[in-house]
Amino acid sequence: MEDKVLKIEGMTCSACAKAVERVSKKLPGVVEANVNFATEKLNITYDESKIKLSEIQSAVEKAGYKLLVQTTNKTLKLEGMTCSACAKNIERVTRKLNGVVTADVNFATEKLTVSFEPSLVRTSDI
Structure with missing residues (x-):
């Protein structure tokens, strides 16, 4: 299991945070996803053998937000x-x-x- 804290850009309200959570939780291999709107962070736990970080990033971006990964x-x-x-x-x-x-x-x-x-x-x- 991989635990990450990732920066999210583009959220303007708590409904945006809930949307990012909902999209993240639906992904196969994601165990837990929580978004803190105030800090603009996604706390996510996922099984790296089932899903890659790039797939999580794509899903969040399809929902209209930007997931920043330190690369x-x-x-x-x-x-x-x-x-x-x-x-x-x-x-x-x-x-x-x-x-x-x-x-x-x-x-x-x-x-x-x-x-x-x-x-x-x-x-x-x-």
Whole structure:
């Protein structure tokens, strides 16, 4: 189980806070979700084997609010790709890593741009 406190932007009233709670609680793998409107924070407990933080973030954003995740962005040089299928495979595998929020490969420049939570995954793991 993973416990996180995440910053929410865009809430203007307590009904907004309830909406974020409702959306979060409906997600598979979420055990508990509580929003504090005054501090603009979402306290969430979830099973990281069932749902990724990026999926929670997407759900909150679909509801009209912004979930801020503290991430690090890196661009890494890749070697050995021979086609765009290689690039897609690298993206798919990288996105599965716990703590990776986004992963995009540019086949032409042979670079992987990745956004990740340094508390969960290291660059060497990627």
